[in-house]
Amino acid sequence: MKPDAAQGGERRAALALLLRAARPEMPLLKRAVWWLALAAGLEALGPVLGKAFIDHYLLPRDANLPAIAGLLGGALVAGCLASWLRYGQLVRLAGLAMRSVQRIRESVYGHVLRLPMSFFDRAITGQLVSRVTNDTEAVKTLYVQVLFVMLDSVIMLAGMLLTMALLDWRLMLIVALLVPAVVGIVWLYQRLSAPAVTRSRALRSDINAQAAESIAGMPVIQAAGAAAQFNARFAATNAAHYAARRLELRANAWLLRPALDFLNVAMLGAVIAVVSLRTASGSTMSAIEVGVLYAFVSYIARVTEPLIQITMQFSQLQQAMVAAARVNTLLDEAEAPPARAAGQVRAGAISVHALDFAYQPGRPVLHGLNLEVPAGRFVGIVGHTGSGKSTLLSLLLRFYEAPPGSLLIDGQAITDIGDDAFRSAVGLVPQEPFLLAASARENIDMGRGFTDAEIEAAARAAHADGFIRRLEHGYDTPLGEGGARLSVGEKQLIAIARALAGKPRILFLDEATSHIDSETEGIVQQALTALRGQVTVVAIAHRLSTIREADEIVVLNHGRIAERGSHAALMAIDRGLYQRLVQLQQLEAQEDPPDDLQAGARP
Ligand code: ATP
């Protein structure tokens, strides 16, 4: 029974999450319960007034008009008051629910922002998005539909059972049999539908993920002519989702309404039978019993309604719990621990001591790396693909945790530097330039609140100022999603400007020149050289010309440093790795004819 136990734990955690979200609303919730109880009480009054009319006026044929008008007026007022109270509470609870959703959604998003980079190695964007949007929304269902309807129904049920007990407790006991019968049906329903609900939710999230992924990768999909395969994969997921939903709906359709409607009829029969038996066994049906019978018949019709409502809400509850459990699983992911340290970056000198690192245990990526980068120096890192260059940068950026003591900045452990101090002192130009769907200005600023002058100075330093000014609205031109309207080289220049805007002490570049033409590369090279002495630069470069002027070039090979030295020194190593890399690139450059000729030369 292990899976059940696990599910129980999940359920408890999900409930805890929902309660936590609603905690600030508790006083409101309590007040709503009182008003709902009053509404239910007023509602339960109806049949009692009917019974009074039958017993005191109808059967004795007593046409006491003022008294009858009083009864009628009482019933009317009670009905109106009950409706008004119920409507008011529904509005309140809806407000409560929306505030709770807002709170949960903000906390989930905030949490995602603080997750360690390693989480995103295995995260699927679409699923994450679905957690933040759909799953948190399901929580609203819980408050508006489930909580409101359930509370309303339970209170109404209790009120009616109480009134029936006061009228005739034996008959009430018969009606009360409905409760265990309904509970049994609900239990069966849960057994049958829970797996289908979980499955259909998971599949819906897959549908989201697939759609998001293919939109992001549209150029690749269309160029590879893979549209049909993607369509088929999407259709398969959709079909599985349909099947799961159908199972769920079947359980719904058979177990909820029809079974309960049948119970209703059976109960009516039972009450009439008992009253008939009582009448047959001697005493003639007294006037009082007619009124009671009327009240019971109308209560039975009303009692099943809240019971049906309660059971119907179980499927909603089921879904909300599943959604809450998924949100909870995400919230349980450990956040990157905040560096409580107070260390500062002053000069920006980097030391790497005997650094070993593996993403997965037993599969080392870096082996015993040693490296000293004095402040203000320019170091280039080269090496074959997969040699660990980006990994080294990720560790220096604290995206992953390096073994203690292996990374130092200005002589202090990298973990001893405060978060804010670290992020403002370190700039990154990543391998894939990431642009927001915003203006050039906002992309350089990235919400850090720089002045226009600072932004433009950074753009000039990155040599991005020229092309930005040529856009139709200059710095305020929207760049489209992911900077779609810029060339890759231009995106890269914006990314460099963004990094420089923070006036970093240390600047990391990961293949910042791979996608730009030789002329633009020359510009970036100038920009980097101009930073010499002011900013420590560590640049990974595929294009060796970018780091030709570096103070030191480090050649990585399978996670180890193979060679190091200036360009001239490395070129002097006979049959050295660097020398061969340079020769290879020169050969490539010679063999690659200009693009227009190349296209023409193809058969
Ligand atoms: P490239 O020039 O292609 O960018 P690189 O030198 O930057 O290559 P890294 O990205 O550092 O190479 O990767 C080094 C090794 O670590 C590779 O074998 C890669 O498969 C592995 N690796 C990289 N990132 C991860 C990750 N997040 N999880 C597991 N393994 C990873």
Ligand code: MG
């Ligand atoms: Mg890389």
